[in-house]
Amino acid sequence: MKSDRIFGLIIVVVALAYIASATQIQTSFLADPVGPKTFPFLVGLVLAVCGLVVALRPDEEQVRVRSIGKLALAMVVLLGYAYTLRPLGFLIPTAVASGIVSYQISPRVTPALLTGVGLSVGLFLLFKFVLGLGLFALPRALLS
Amino acid sequence: METLALLAQGFAVALTPKILMLAVAGCIIGTVVGALPGLGPTNGVAILIPLSFSFGLNATEALILMTSVYYGAMYGGRISSILLNIPGDEPALMTTLDGYPMAKAGRASDALVLSGVASFVGALLATIGLIILAPVLARIAFLFGPAEYFALYLLAFATLGGMASNNQAKAAIAACLGLGIAMIGLDNSTGLPRFTYGNLHLMDGIDFLVAIVGLFAVTEVFVFIESHGRDSAIGVKLEKLRIPVRDIMRSAMTMLRSSVVGFIAGVLPGAGASLGSFLAYVTEKGIVRDNSQFGSGDPRGVAAPEAGNNAAAGGALVPMLTLGVPGSGTTAVLLALLVTLNITPGPLLFQERPEVVWGLIAALLIANFVLLILNVPMVKLFVLLLSVPPRVLLPGVTMIAFVGIFSLSGSSFDLVLMIAFGVLGFFLRKLDVPTVPIILGILLGGEMEDSLRRAMVISSGDWRFLFSSGISTGLWIAAVVGFIAPMFVRNLLKKPQAITD
Structure with missing residues (x-):
C-alpha cells in the first residue's frame, strides 16, 4: 500500500525533472516539425500520469526489503x-x-x-x- | 519453391564445421543456462553477448550461437521445474504444475523424456512456421511507412504491458523509463546532445548491453542475497531412462495443439514465451475431456506448456526478424545483438542478407535435433548441474557479467552504470514492476522517435497522418485493445502465479 504510493510519487518527481531538463534541450535551426523536445515531453508526460495512477491506486502488497x-x-x-x-x-x-x-x-x-x-x-x-x-x-x- | 531454394542456400551456410560447432556449443550452453535456476534465457543471452564479440565472430555466426543458446534455454528450463519444483526460467513455470507431481510419483525420468519430446515438437513446428510466415510478413512489412512503424512499436509496448504484467500503469512506467533512457545522448537528426549534463560518457547514449546485464544478471544477485539463497541443491534420484511411449502417444494431439497456440502467442509482438506456455496449458486443460488429473501429474499437463513455450520461442523470432520488433524479453536481447552487429532487422534483411536469415533458420533446424539428443538421452548430465550450489553459481555469473561488460569498453563508468541498473532492477522487482519493457524502451526508443519524426516530416506536421492508413489504424486499435482488454479478462484468466498456490 504505502510502498506503491512512495514509488508513484518518486516516479512523478522523476518525470517532472525529466520534462524540466527536456526544456533545456537546444533546438537546431534545421529542426523538423517535431523537433528534439517533443518525444521526451510525451514520454515524461505519460510517465507522470502513470506515476500518479500508481500513487492513487496502489497495489495492496506492502514491500519489505530485508537485510x-x-x-x-x-x-x-x-x-x-x-x-x-x-x-x-x-x-x-x-x-x-x-x-x-x-x-x-x-x-x-x-x-x-x-x-x-x-x-x-x-x-x-x-x-x-x-x-x-x-x-x-x-x-x-x-x-x- | 522459392522458399525451399533459399532454405537449401541456408543449409549451405549452416553445414560448415565452424557453424555446426557453434550451434552445438550454443545448445549445450543454452540447456545449462536454462536448467540452472535463477539464470534464465534473457540474462543468459545478455551475459554471453559481450563475450561473443571477443570471439571475433561474424554476424551470422554470432546470431546462430546466441539463437541456439536461446532455443537451448527453452529446453533446459523444464529440468529444474520437474525435479526441484523451481522453474529454471520464467516460461518453465507452468511445467512445475504437473511436472513436479509426476516426479514425486516416481516418474521423474518419464516426465523429462516426455517434456523433451514436447519441446522438440513445439520448437520444430515453430521453426517450420517461421519458415512459412517470415517471408510473407517480410513482404507485408514493405508496406510499412514511418506512421505504421510508430503504431507497431506502440503495439509492442501495449501488448507487453497489457498481457505480461499484473498492473498496466507499472508496465507503462517501465516502458517510459526505457524510452526516457533511450533519449540520452546525441539526437539523431540535429546532432545536439540531450540529457548528457555535460558528461562525456553519456554522449554516446547508454549502451543497452550495460542496461540488460545490469537489470537481469546483477539484479539476480541482489535478489538472491536478500532471500538468503534457498539452497537448491537437493539430491534428486532419477530412475533408469526409458521412453514412455504410451504417454507420448496420448499427448501427441496436445503437443500439436499447444504448439499452434504457443506459436501464435509468440508471434504477437511483446507477448513472449511465458504467455505461450500459460495459454497452451490453459487451453489444453479446457479442451481435453478428462482434465481431473491436471495439476496432479497429468502427462498432458507436462507436454502442453513445454510444447507451448518452445513454439512461442520460435514464433517470437518472426516479428523480430521481419519487423525489428521483438516478441519477448529474450528476442529483445537478440535484437540488441543484431543492432550491435550492424544488422538492421526488417524486410530488407530478407533481401539484402538472405544468408543471415536462412543460415539462421537452417541452423535452428539442426539445433533442434541436437537439442533432442542432449535433452532426452543425455539429460542426466544436465541433472548433475543442479547440484552446483548458488554460492558458487551467483558470484560466478556476476564476475562473468563484469568481465563481459568490461571487455566491451574497458571503462569503469560502464561497470558502475551496470551496478546502478542492478540496484534499480532490484527495487523494481520488489515493487512488481516488469523490467522487460525497460529493455524494449531502450532498444526501440530511438527508432520510435525517428519514425514519429519522419512521419511528421512527410505530413509537414499534421498529426492525423499517424492514423491515415488502414494498417496504422488497425495497429492503433490493436494497441489500445491489447492494453485495456486484459484489465477486464483478468478475473477470468488468472496469472500463472495465482494458479501455483
Missing part, C-alpha cells in the same frame, strides 16, 4: 570491484569480490574462500586462454 545492510555491502563490494578491476588486474579483485558475495549467500568462511580463489583462477584461465580476452592477471604497477 538492507547486506545489500548495501554487496553494492559497495561490486562498486569496489568495478574500480579496482583495471588498476589491480583480474586475480585479486575477483577473488575478493566473489568470495564476499559467496559468503553473503551462504555464510561459511572456508567454502567462501575456496569459491573466491577457485572462481578467480578458473575464470581467468577461461577468459584468457579459451576466449582470448586481453586481461591482466596482476596489478599493472608490478608489471611495468
Whole structure:
C-alpha cells in the first residue's frame, strides 16, 4: 500500500525533472516539425500520469526489503570491484569480490574462500586462454 | 519453391564445421543456462553477448550461437521445474504444475523424456512456421511507412504491458523509463546532445548491453542475497531412462495443439514465451475431456506448456526478424545483438542478407535435433548441474557479467552504470514492476522517435497522418485493445502465479 504510493510519487518527481531538463534541450535551426523536445515531453508526460495512477491506486502488497545492510555491502563490494578491476588486474579483485558475495549467500568462511580463489583462477584461465580476452592477471604497477 | 531454394542456400551456410560447432556449443550452453535456476534465457543471452564479440565472430555466426543458446534455454528450463519444483526460467513455470507431481510419483525420468519430446515438437513446428510466415510478413512489412512503424512499436509496448504484467500503469512506467533512457545522448537528426549534463560518457547514449546485464544478471544477485539463497541443491534420484511411449502417444494431439497456440502467442509482438506456455496449458486443460488429473501429474499437463513455450520461442523470432520488433524479453536481447552487429532487422534483411536469415533458420533446424539428443538421452548430465550450489553459481555469473561488460569498453563508468541498473532492477522487482519493457524502451526508443519524426516530416506536421492508413489504424486499435482488454479478462484468466498456490 504505502510502498506503491512512495514509488508513484518518486516516479512523478522523476518525470517532472525529466520534462524540466527536456526544456533545456537546444533546438537546431534545421529542426523538423517535431523537433528534439517533443518525444521526451510525451514520454515524461505519460510517465507522470502513470506515476500518479500508481500513487492513487496502489497495489495492496506492502514491500519489505530485508537485510538492507547486506545489500548495501554487496553494492559497495561490486562498486569496489568495478574500480579496482583495471588498476589491480583480474586475480585479486575477483577473488575478493566473489568470495564476499559467496559468503553473503551462504555464510561459511572456508567454502567462501575456496569459491573466491577457485572462481578467480578458473575464470581467468577461461577468459584468457579459451576466449582470448586481453586481461591482466596482476596489478599493472608490478608489471611495468 | 522459392522458399525451399533459399532454405537449401541456408543449409549451405549452416553445414560448415565452424557453424555446426557453434550451434552445438550454443545448445549445450543454452540447456545449462536454462536448467540452472535463477539464470534464465534473457540474462543468459545478455551475459554471453559481450563475450561473443571477443570471439571475433561474424554476424551470422554470432546470431546462430546466441539463437541456439536461446532455443537451448527453452529446453533446459523444464529440468529444474520437474525435479526441484523451481522453474529454471520464467516460461518453465507452468511445467512445475504437473511436472513436479509426476516426479514425486516416481516418474521423474518419464516426465523429462516426455517434456523433451514436447519441446522438440513445439520448437520444430515453430521453426517450420517461421519458415512459412517470415517471408510473407517480410513482404507485408514493405508496406510499412514511418506512421505504421510508430503504431507497431506502440503495439509492442501495449501488448507487453497489457498481457505480461499484473498492473498496466507499472508496465507503462517501465516502458517510459526505457524510452526516457533511450533519449540520452546525441539526437539523431540535429546532432545536439540531450540529457548528457555535460558528461562525456553519456554522449554516446547508454549502451543497452550495460542496461540488460545490469537489470537481469546483477539484479539476480541482489535478489538472491536478500532471500538468503534457498539452497537448491537437493539430491534428486532419477530412475533408469526409458521412453514412455504410451504417454507420448496420448499427448501427441496436445503437443500439436499447444504448439499452434504457443506459436501464435509468440508471434504477437511483446507477448513472449511465458504467455505461450500459460495459454497452451490453459487451453489444453479446457479442451481435453478428462482434465481431473491436471495439476496432479497429468502427462498432458507436462507436454502442453513445454510444447507451448518452445513454439512461442520460435514464433517470437518472426516479428523480430521481419519487423525489428521483438516478441519477448529474450528476442529483445537478440535484437540488441543484431543492432550491435550492424544488422538492421526488417524486410530488407530478407533481401539484402538472405544468408543471415536462412543460415539462421537452417541452423535452428539442426539445433533442434541436437537439442533432442542432449535433452532426452543425455539429460542426466544436465541433472548433475543442479547440484552446483548458488554460492558458487551467483558470484560466478556476476564476475562473468563484469568481465563481459568490461571487455566491451574497458571503462569503469560502464561497470558502475551496470551496478546502478542492478540496484534499480532490484527495487523494481520488489515493487512488481516488469523490467522487460525497460529493455524494449531502450532498444526501440530511438527508432520510435525517428519514425514519429519522419512521419511528421512527410505530413509537414499534421498529426492525423499517424492514423491515415488502414494498417496504422488497425495497429492503433490493436494497441489500445491489447492494453485495456486484459484489465477486464483478468478475473477470468488468472496469472500463472495465482494458479501455483
